[in-house]
Amino acid sequence: MDKPTGSSTRERIKEAARRIFVQRGMAGTRMQEIADAAGINKAMLHYYFRSKEQLFELIFMEAIQEMFPKIEKELMADRPIREKLYAFMKAYITQLRKHPYIPLFVLHEMNSGGPQFLEKIQKLEAAEHGRSPKQVLGRLFREMRKAQKEGELPPYPIRHLWTNIIALCVFPFLAKPMLQLLLKMDNRAFDAFLDERIELASTFLNMALTNTKHQ
Amino acid sequence: MDKPTGSSTRERIKEAARRIFVQRGMAGTRMQEIADAAGINKAMLHYYFRSKEQLFELIFMEAIQEMFPKIEKELMADRPIREKLYAFMKAYITQLRKHPYIPLFVLHEMNSGGPQFLEKIQKLEAAEHGRSPKQVLGRLFREMRKAQKEGELPPYPIRHLWTNIIALCVFPFLAKPMLQLLLKMDNRAFDAFLDERIELASTFLNMALTNTKHQ
DNA sequence: GTCTATAATTTGATAGAC
DNA sequence: GTCTATCAAATTATAGAC
Numbered sequence: 001m002d003k004p005t006g007s008s009t010r011e012r013i014k015e016a017a018r019r020i021f022v023q024r025g026m027a028g029t030r031m032q033e034i035a036d037a038a039g040i041n042k043a044m045l046h047y048y049f050r051s052k053e054q055l056f057e058l059i060f061m062e063a064i065q066e067m068f069p070k071i072e073k074e075l076m077a078d079r080p081i082r083e084k085l086y087a088f089m090k091a092y093i094t095q096l097r098k099h100p101y102i103p104l105f106v107l108h109e110m111n112s113g114g115p116q117f118l119e120k121i122q123k124l125e126a127a128e129h130g131r132s133p134k135q136v137l138g139r140l141f142r143e144m145r146k147a148q149k150e151g152e153l154p155p156y157p158i159r160h161l162w163t164n165i166i167a168l169c170v171f172p173f174l175a176k177p178m179l180q181l182l183l184k185m186d187n188r189a190f191d192a193f194l195d196e197r198i199e200l201a202s203t204f205l206n207m208a209l210t211n212t213k214h215q
Numbered sequence: 216m217d218k219p220t221g222s223s224t225r226e227r228i229k230e231a232a233r234r235i236f237v238q239r240g241m242a243g244t245r246m247q248e249i250a251d252a253a254g255i256n257k258a259m260l261h262y263y264f265r266s267k268e269q270l271f272e273l274i275f276m277e278a279i280q281e282m283f284p285k286i287e288k289e290l291m292a293d294r295p296i297r298e299k300l301y302a303f304m305k306a307y308i309t310q311l312r313k314h315p316y317i318p319l320f321v322l323h324e325m326n327s328g329g330p331q332f333l334e335k336i337q338k339l340e341a342a343e344h345g346r347s348p349k350q351v352l353g354r355l356f357r358e359m360r361k362a363q364k365e366g367e368l369p370p371y372p373i374r375h376l377w378t379n380i381i382a383l384c385v386f387p388f389l390a391k392p393m394l395q396l397l398l399k400m401d402n403r404a405f406d407a408f409l410d411e412r413i414e415l416a417s418t419f420l421n422m423a424l425t426n427t428k429h430q
Numbered sequence: 431g432t433c434t435a436t437a438a439t440t441t442g443a444t445a446g447a448c
Numbered sequence: 449g450t451c452t453a454t455c456a457a458a459t460t461a462t463a464g465a466c
Binding site for chain 1: 460
Binding site: 023024025026027028067101104106107108110111112118121122133134137154156157159160161162163164166167168170171172174175176177178179181182183184193196197200201203204205207208209210211 | 240242323326327333337348352369371375376381389391393397398412415416418420422425
């Protein structure tokens with residue numbers, strides 16, 4: 001609705017589109033609503049971006065990059081594996097805190113969009129510069145296996161351990177409405193809850209990895 | 216109660232609708248696609264269910280009940296708290312295994328549907344017979360607090376502990392496409408992965424709750 | 431670049447024959 | 449109960465003036 005004078009029309013559209021797409025999904029989004037939110041006319045959307053699909057793809061690809069965040073720094077650091085995992089979790093949750101609706105959006109679209117859609121993501125990933133998430137993960141997994149042999153990590157399947165780590169970070173952002181309902185939290189309380197998790201998620205992993213080497 | 220021909224068609228429609236709605240969401244679903252999947256005409260959908268919205272609401276409410284599953288039995292049992300939690304996780308994952316797409320569907324609709332939508336859910340919950348999920352959870356939380364005082368559980372915030380438990384169970388079902396991409400699993404491998412989690416999710420909780428009483 | 435007006439298409443819903 | 453044909457509304461996209 002408002003027109004911040006500092007930002008370009010194109011950028012205002014993108015911001016509005018991100019907000020609406022992320023909340024309602026591709027299918028649930030109306031171009032009119034984006035136009036209203038951007039404070040411009042519907043025709044302008046097609047002037048700057050050819051079609052709804054093209055605008056969506058732009059927003060979605062940027063969202064994907066929010067999902068695989070700047071974790072590289074934490075995961076490539078030269079530190080003991082467990083410290084590294086704790087640091088990653090804190091950094092990841094802090095990152096998600098800034099874009100809390102991205103995970104559900106990405107997962108829903110990855111799920112409801114066809115296999116054709118998934119191919120597009122893989123192609124993007126392959127074309128990426130620098131280290132891809134898959135590469136970073138491959139290296140991390142090798143390090144974790146080594147740590148297991150040396151008794152630094154318990155003999156728990158790596159893929160499941162990693163899944164657990166991501167689950168502890170991401171799940172509260174996916175399940176916000178359900179958690180608010182069941183745990184009786186208003187928006188204010190839920191914000192505080194998410195802040196607490198920055199520490200408590202990695203604390204839980206620490207509990208699981210401590211004193212279990214002997215199992 | 217049963218009209219052989221009538222209820223058969225009605226049931227076929229419901230099955231088709233469930234499949235399509237759950238995959239594409241309310242907004243992404245076309246009545247035509249449901250009709251095709253059910254092998255009948257579009258007009259029949261409106262004959263048996265007044266509107267798309269009404270058909271959706273039926274499917275969604277049944278899905279909600281799949282999300283809050285028959286956990287009551289496990290959680291109300293008279294057993295040590297930790298055993299009870301492990302049994303719950305196994306039962307819950309086994310349950311989710313039968314309806315793997317329900318969680319993402321429910322969470323997406325809870326998120327994209329307005330607050331008006333959430334009220335409807337609360338009303339349904341309140342009108343429920345027997346013990347509601349909230350009641351079961353309230354009782355469980357009291358038991359967990361008591362167990363903490365007695366040193367049976369570590370002094371970790373209950374709401375976060377419960378969130379972690381649900382996260383470990385549900386997350387793989389929410390993130391299937393992402394996990395398949397990152398961990399390079401085809402559908403067959405992912406099925407095996409989910410089967411493994413029936414044990415490994417509760418194993419992880421066990422690791423976290425063991426040898427941490429003294430903290 | 432931005433707008434108004436309108437075309438073109440999709441889609442939920444209904445009417446009416448059988 | 450089931451179908452065909454069709455309507456009415458919503459929605460994406462474009463044309464053309466300024």
